[in-house]
Amino acid sequence: MTARRLTTAQALVTFLARQYTERAGHRSRLIAATWGIFGHGNVAGIGQALVEAGPETMPFHQGRNEQAMVHAAVGFARQSGRLSAHAVTTSIGPGATNLVTGAALATVNHLPVLLLPGDSFAARPADPVLQQLEVPYAGDVSVNDCLRPVSRYFDRITRPEALIPAALAAMRVLADPAQTGAVTLALPQDVQAEAYDWPEEFFAERVWRVPVQQPDRTALLDAADAIRAARRPLIVAGGGVHHSGAEPALRALVEATGIPVTATQAGKGSLPYDHPADVGGIGHTGTVTADGLARAADLVIGVGTRYTDFTTASGTLFQEPAVRFVNINITGFDAHKMAGLPVIADAGATLRQLTEALTGHRVPAGYESAYTAAKAEWETLVSAAYAADREDVRPTQAQVLGVLDTLVTGEDILINAAGSLPGDLHKLWRTRSRDQYHVEYGYSCMGYEIPAAIGVQLAAPGRPVWALVGDGTYLMNPTEIVTAVQEGLPVKVVILQNHGYASIGGLSDSVGAERFATGYRFRAPDGTYTGDPLPVDLAANAASLGLTVLRAQTVRELREALATARTSDRPTCVYVETETDDTVSGPPPAQAWWDVPVAETATRPSAVKAREEYDRQVAARRRHL
Incomplete structure (x- = not known):
């Protein structure tokens, strides 16, 4: 077995440059570039390795804020269909902890990003090192442990040879559509610079094939039966439609069956706005048309959605007593929500097979004509707001x-x-x-x-x-x-x-907090932030x-x-x-309730009134069992 002598950091950069994804015959470089801000925890390790590799091997982007670098990497990954991602390297201490918000965003949204924060010495020759957090009860804890709960995979590379299994595991998670998110490899600064004889096979080109998971046939046929039995079915398109490239399959299904489609924030654009079956956004920020259909739906077909409370108003919006759910999702965790019939599979593959299973089926003509007319009325409201x-x-x-x-x-x-x-x-x-x-x-x-x-x-x-x-x-x-x-x-x-914070100002008003500290204004004589802008x-x-x-x-x-x-x-x-007077021009108010608890006891009239409205709305809560 031949070996190549490199530092751990040099080996990691060389390894990353040889990783690829492949989906449906399309190959992409898995780690297309690295973002970095350098300090004593990574400048002599990853920094030197990037210089040695050169931009042809690993392109580099200079960042100004660690959180922002992760956001840039996430934007790249989303636009790349999750087939290509960026790495982000930081020093130890504040540079590393600044990654936490960006890591949470990536993981919540199932978007891949590789985080390479520096860490304190593994061998502890200098202890505590500059910017090190000392934990009296645990010598192996550093600030990088803050990244554990917001990472889909976390490892600390305390010996050079430990990089081999950790790097392979990291790539597996980044390329897995059901598991992807932030992946963290914490790199102690002494280990980054330590040399090791690496097996040449570690640097061989690897292709991580992104599977197109097919649906279980029984689950698919059960879903088709549920759709055939429904009188008022509604599709909720989530981000999974985009991630799987399922837009053409969704379009074919709705054109064959006439089922209307509403979208979450992540799923908007699954159909173009002018498609007859597209009825707009759902939930607290949804359209009159979509939320009206959701209240009356007897079957909700969730495609790649997590059913979050704000974007789908999942605990209060679906009010038909007999409503049931069919959930098409790549993850079992999300597919089982709302006590739905789970179809754990790729959205595109499932929708294509579902269209075949529903051959000859179409929603009642009256249902189709009603939502078409409602959609036209909504477009009139949009034009008026614009x-x-x-x-x-x-x-x-x-x-x-x-x-x-x-x-x-x-x-x-x-x-x-x-x-x-x-x-x-x-x-x-x-x-x-x-x-x-x-x-x-x-x-x-x-x-x-x-x-x-x-x-x-x-x-x-x-x-x-x-x-x-x-x-x-x-x-x-x-x-x-x-x-x-x-x-x-x-x-x-x-x-x-x-x-100021206009959105939270409006929410503050609605919950009886009277827009407290939501405007960017001077203090007034009474000490409140209600003076001039x-x-x-x-x-x-x-x-x-x-x-x-x-x-x-x-x-x-x-x-x-x-x-x-x-x-x-x-x-x-x-x-x-902008003009802040919403009576001049603005969208219609929220059509679904957002559950934000209000003070149960208060003396100020605004809070008392808000609590009365809260008690009225909360009566509509239900658990779908």
Whole structure:
């Protein structure tokens, strides 16, 4: 057996460069690039190894914030269909702990990212080392152990030879559609630099085939029987539709059967908005049409959805007494939710076989005509929310989306994650292609959008990529703007200035907390944050980081600025202060209830009233058994 003498870090980089995925004959490099910020925990190990390997072996991207680097990697992985991912390396201490939020986001959303944080000395010649957390009751604990609960696989490489099984296990998890998420290999700084005679076979090219899991025939036929027996079936399309590339199979099924399709945030775009069977988003931010169908559905067919409380209102929305569930999902954990009939398999494979099993079946004509008419009525409401009677006034948030709607094609990709924008986008956005709508709502992480746009742009060069952010989200994590400028990535950042946490402000009002500490304002004489808006100039901040900034004060200026940004070949920002009066233009209110507990006892009238409404709504809760 021949051997190659390399450091552990050099061996890891060499190994990663030779890993591939393959699905349905399409091969991708599994780890396409590495992000990094260097310090004493990784500069002499992974840093030196990357220099030695060179960009031809392992491309490298320089980050500004560790959490943001993970977000960029996640954006890349999602746009790449989970077949290709990025690695992220950090020093020990704060650099490593800054990974935790990004790791949780990746794991919640089942998106692959490889984390390579530095760690304190394995041999402990210096103890405690700089930035080391000392735990009196356990000598083998470091801050990297914070990553265990948010990782799908975790290992600490305390000897060079331990890298071999750990690296192979890491690749297995990253490539597994049912298990993927954040994978962490903690790398003690002395082990990174230690040399070892590695077997040459470790560096052989490996192809990790992503299986297309077929459905159990009995479960499939049971599902078909349930659909044939239903009078008002409804499909809930989740992110699994996109992950499995099941959009054509879904379209074929609904066109054959007439079953309407609603979508979660992750599943929006499973059908284009103008398809007759697409009835829009479901849940608290859903459409009138979709939520009305959900209340009356006698069979709900979940395809790749986790049934989270906000995006599907799963505990209160499905009100038909006899409602039952069929759940098509790659993971048994999700397939068994809602006491549903589980079909544990790839969404595309299952939908294709289900279409064959349902040959000749179609929903009642009256049901189809009713939801078609309701869909047309909803589109009228969307057009009204988008419309601006005058071009010389400040736009509402809905009108910003309306102007953008007139400019984009199916090539454009919209990225959002938090605040009030996800609600408006879920209700209103007219999705034109399977991957246009990129709203991260599994974790709904503020600060995701700008770094994710960089990752998406890397995966989709030549396509217009938009990061839509409110002012609260922008202030959370604008640092990767510098990376976009450095890399010459023409992302388009749209900053909507609404002076604070507008979404939580509305929620605060509804639960009796009176918008406490949700506005970006000076203190008033009574000590509350209800004074004038803060004189913060986010456009100037974006310009200082290198963006070309276009300010828009009216609907007309907004239209011109967005059109200019769309064709720009460099990173560009459109800054617009929005009209906050929702009576001017806005989407219809929530059509499903979100269970946010309200104070059971209070003296302030707003909280007392909110509790009365909570008690009324909570009576609709049910467990589907």
